[in-house]
Amino acid sequence: MKFETKIVRGNYKPDPTTGAIIPPLYQTSTYVLEQVGKDKGFDYTRSANPTRQLMEEHIAIIEEGKFCVAFSSGMATVDSCMKLLKSGDHIICSDDVYGGVSRHFNELMTNYNITFTYVDSHISQNIEDAIQSNTKMIWVETPTNPLLKITDLKKVRKIARKNDLLFAVDSTFATPIFLKPLEFGADLVIHSTTKYLSGHNQLIGGVVITNDGKLFNKLKFIQKTVGAVPSPFDCWLTILGIKTLSLRMKKHSQNAQILAKFLANHQKVSRVIYPGLKSDEGYSIASEQMTGFSGMISFELKGDISSGKKIMNSVTLCQLAESLGSVDTMITHPASMTHADVPKKDREKRGLTDGLVRISVGIEHIDDIIGDLEQALEKV
Numbered sequence: 001m002k003f004e005t006k007i008v009r010g011n012y013k014p015d016p017t018t019g020a021i022i023p024p025l026y027q028t029s030t031y032v033l034e035q036v037g038k039d040k041g042f043d044y045t046r047s048a049n050p051t052r053q054l055m056e057e058h059i060a061i062i063e064e065g066k067f068c069v070a071f072s073s074g075m076a077t078v079d080s081c082m083k084l085l086k087s088g089d090h091i092i093c094s095d096d097v098y099g100g101v102s103r104h105f106n107e108l109m110t111n112y113n114i115t116f117t118y119v120d121s122h123i124s125q126n127i128e129d130a131i132q133s134n135t136k137m138i139w140v141e142t143p144t145n146p147l148l149k150i151t152d153l154k155k156v157r158k159i160a161r162k163n164d165l166l167f168a169v170d171s172t173f174a175t176p177i178f179l180k181p182l183e184f185g186a187d188l189v190i191h192s193t194t195k196y197l198s199g200h201n202q203l204i205g206g207v208v209i210t211n212d213g214k215l216f217n218k219l220k221f222i223q224k225t226v227g228a229v230p231s232p233f234d235c236w237l238t239i240l241g242i243k244t245l246s247l248r249m250k251k252h253s254q255n256a257q258i259l260a261k262f263l264a265n266h267q268k269v270s271r272v273i274y275p276g277l278k279s280d281e282g283y284s285i286a287s288e289q290m291t292g293f294s295g296m297i298s299f300e301l302k303g304d305i306s307s308g309k310k311i312m313n314s315v316t317l318c319q320l321a322e323s324l325g326s327v328d329t330m331i332t333h334p335a336s337m338t339h340a341d342v343p344k345k346d347r348e349k350r351g352l353t354d355g356l357v358r359i360s361v362g363i364e365h366i367d368d369i370i371g372d373l374e375q376a377l378e379k380v
């Protein structure tokens with residue numbers, strides 16, 4: 001079966017009792033047993049639910065992995081992956097990760113004596129140089145949020161294997177349409193399903209995919225023990241969202257490529273970050289390991305910070321909003337929104353300036369997106 005077909009169909013066969021083409025929604029907390037000790041594979045929805053299981057199987061298929069475990073948000077997924085570690089362990093992490101991830105690591109995990117070293121993972125030698133005797137995991141985002149840095153996964157895999165480290169890749173920005181980190185040796189692939197996978201700003205969710213049976217069993221245990229599970233309804237909505245993932249991602253990527261060129265040629269724009277531009281520092285690795293560049297762009301305007309704010313307050317079609325990965329184009333000010341909890345000095349150190357603007361390019365007609373930004377740029 002071709003990849004596009006798997007994306008639409010997942011593992012679903014029409015419902016045997018009704019023939020329903022769309023999977024039924026099992027919105028239930030519990031299941032009636034036939035006899036003591038005899039159930040039909042389900043006893044309580046915190047442990048397992050047919051709709052959640054179908055979504056997990058669907059996502060494992062499109063990520064070309066063996067196992068998938070779902071959680072109630074991307075952050076609950078990150079938290080569950082951290083529960084694979086023990087007090088005293090050390091993690092090497094990309095320096096430009098989603099602000100919620102670094103907040104979780106720095107303000108929660110450090111209370112449990114887990115320590116972190118942040119490096120620019122675009123240069124893989126930085127990872128090797130940061131290894132300590134207690135290092136247990138390498139955590140990368142590629143492309144990163146919001147500076148869209150690309151990590152060379154093959155190189156990092158070698159470092160992880162040589163040093164017996166778990167290799168986790170947050171692939172939320174790339175999606176399985178453009179990148180399959182398991183092929184490049186990742187042990188854990190993380191997605192916030194809130195973003196492209198569900199695709200319409202309709203829910204919060206997260207998943208982790210792995211080929212390793214032992215890691216899968218541990219994550220399943222964490223899922224049922226902690227109980228940060230997605231609702232059956234959110235899983236059902238995610239299944240519907242995934243059916244159009246391939247089409248949506250092609251359009252997001254096409255629109256982003258055109259918009260990135262427009263911005264790069266605009267006299268009021270000083271810097272455009274998009275891995276699909278030949279001038280971008282991530283372009284060559286992204287071209288090797290990804291099959292498309294996805295729909296996220298960051299840019300800075302000439303002049304002071306107020307220019308960035310002015311453009312965000314002047315758009316009418318683009319939505320000023322926190323999230324990303326939806327069919328609607330969204331514009332964000334990372335310094336005051338998604339990364340507001342990253343201390344200013346840390347933001348500055350990693351190049352996340354107050355003037356940076358991030359756009360999640362939607363699937364509207366590109367002329368309308370450009371028209372909106374053009375009129376907003378005129379006001380700057």
Ligand SMILES: Cc1ncc(COP(=O)(O)O)c(C=O)c1O
Binds near residue numbers: 205
């Ligand atoms: C790359 C990345 N990972 C994880 C998350 C967290 O996901 P959620 O908001 O679903 O908890 C986000 C949220 O923006 C993200 O951008």
